Every structure is written in C-alpha cells, then in structure tokens.
Amino acid sequence: MAEEEQPGEVRRRFISRDLYQLIRRQIITGEIPPGTVLKDQQLASRYAVSRTPVREALLKLETEELVQTKANRWTQVTRLDVDAAVQRYPIIWTLEALAVRMLPRRLTAEELAAMEAANAELADALDRHDAVAAAQADFRFHQIPVEASGNRELAKILAQLKTPLQRMEIAYFDRLFASRRSVEEHQAILDAFRAGRHDQVIAAIEENWRASLDRLAVLSRP
Structure with a gap:
C-alpha cells in the first residue's frame, strides 16, 4: 500500500506550485527583469516561505529556460535572446497548422466567439498600450x-515554445506593436474558420506568424 502523504508535504507542494506560478508571471511580464540574480534566501524572505519551495520553483523555471543556474553558484533570469526566439517561429506556425489539421470537427460557435473576444481584447490592449494584456490576449x-x-501534448509543447515570445513581446512592445496589423491578421484567421476553409486557416496562421517574425527580426538588426 502506498504511504499516505502527510499534510505538511501537501502544503509544501502547493506552496511550491503557487510560488512557481508567481515568479514565472513576474519574469514573463518583466517585473523581474532579464539578468536579475535570484538568491534562495532572498526569495524565501521576500515571499515568506522556506528555501525548499523556492528551490523547487527555480528548478521548474529552469526547465522552461526562464532562469539559468551555474554550478550551484548563482541563478539568474535568462536574458532575452532575439535570435533564439526567431528560430522558434517556423516551428510554431508548423505545429499550429498541425493542430488545425487534427481538428475533429469545425470550431463551435462558442470557440469562435472566444477567439473573437480575444482579438477584441488584443485591439483594446493595443489602444491602451498595455503590453502584458496584449501578449496574453494574443496567446x-x-x-x-x-x-x-484535442492533443494535450501539442498544446503543452506550443505553450512552452511561446513563453520566450511573450517575454519578447512585452519587453519590446513599442517596436513590435506599432500598428494593429496583428488584429487584422487574426481576423483573417477567424474569417477562414467561419467559412470552414481549413486550408485558408493554415495559410492565414502562417502569414500571421511570418509577419510577427518580420517585426521581431528588426530587433536583431544592428
């Protein structure tokens, strides 16, 4: 018989999960800037927890490449790497195209309405110059x-691939979202979904990501 988990262990696991989500959000939004050195004891004091859940949270963040550790000497928030982000775009649009091909049915009215709402939120965030809200709505x-x-592994892989891109979009908001072009590109995707033309959906998705890639590539130019 499996040994019953003790209440203290359950509490520590929840603290570690919540702490991971909190620090992750602060890194993605830039509240904790790239290059920031993270020390176990300082984080434990800041969030009023022990060092164990801090270490567990940092280990999980390292697997997402949000932090990096060197030989138990230091841990720091990963610096933004435009070139590495650029290489992710073709992978992302290829996997999103795969998701469309795997759809077991046409999107429901509720799903289409949710996409419409997300695009409206993106437009509103751009108007308000809210970088975090814009990145979240786009995601x-x-x-x-x-x-x-219906493919949970595909959804998980794409979410991981997009995390550095969200950081990039928020950090370079002024240069990446100078216009509402992304909103128009999303509308083309929606129109193709409503028409039931998945070939056009795939083409529109690729066009959206290619245009985003063009906008991001400007950052890597001298």
Whole structure:
C-alpha cells in the first residue's frame, strides 16, 4: 500500500506550485527583469516561505529556460535572446497548422466567439498600450484552436515554445506593436474558420506568424 502523504508535504507542494506560478508571471511580464540574480534566501524572505519551495520553483523555471543556474553558484533570469526566439517561429506556425489539421470537427460557435473576444481584447490592449494584456490576449487567441484539436501534448509543447515570445513581446512592445496589423491578421484567421476553409486557416496562421517574425527580426538588426 502506498504511504499516505502527510499534510505538511501537501502544503509544501502547493506552496511550491503557487510560488512557481508567481515568479514565472513576474519574469514573463518583466517585473523581474532579464539578468536579475535570484538568491534562495532572498526569495524565501521576500515571499515568506522556506528555501525548499523556492528551490523547487527555480528548478521548474529552469526547465522552461526562464532562469539559468551555474554550478550551484548563482541563478539568474535568462536574458532575452532575439535570435533564439526567431528560430522558434517556423516551428510554431508548423505545429499550429498541425493542430488545425487534427481538428475533429469545425470550431463551435462558442470557440469562435472566444477567439473573437480575444482579438477584441488584443485591439483594446493595443489602444491602451498595455503590453502584458496584449501578449496574453494574443496567446489566448491562438490557443483556442490548438486546444480544440484535442492533443494535450501539442498544446503543452506550443505553450512552452511561446513563453520566450511573450517575454519578447512585452519587453519590446513599442517596436513590435506599432500598428494593429496583428488584429487584422487574426481576423483573417477567424474569417477562414467561419467559412470552414481549413486550408485558408493554415495559410492565414502562417502569414500571421511570418509577419510577427518580420517585426521581431528588426530587433536583431544592428
């Protein structure tokens, strides 16, 4: 018989999970800037927890390449790497196209409405110059058909691939979202979904990511 988990162990696991989610959000939004050195004891004091859940949270963040550790000497928030992010774009649009091909049915009216709402939120965030809200709305828009594919592993892989891109979008908001072009590109995707033309959906998704890639590539130019 499996040994019953003790209440203290359950509490520590929840603290570690919540702490991971909190620090992750602060890194993605830039509240904890790239290059920041993270020390176990300082983080434990800051969040009023022991060092154990801090270490567990940092280990999980390291697997997502949000932090990096060197020989138990230091841990720091990973610096933004435009070139590495650029290489992810073709992978992302290829996997999103795969998700569309795997759809077992047409998107429901509720799913299409959710995409429409996410795009409206993106437009509103751009108007308000809210970088975090814009990145989150963009992520939600693309995630709806991915989740509708029913392939949880595909959804997980895409979420991991997009994490550095969200950091990039927030950090370089002024240079990446100078216009509402992304909103128009999303509308083309929606129109193709409503028409039931998955070939056009795939083409529109690729066009959206290619245009985003063009916008991001400007950052790597001298």
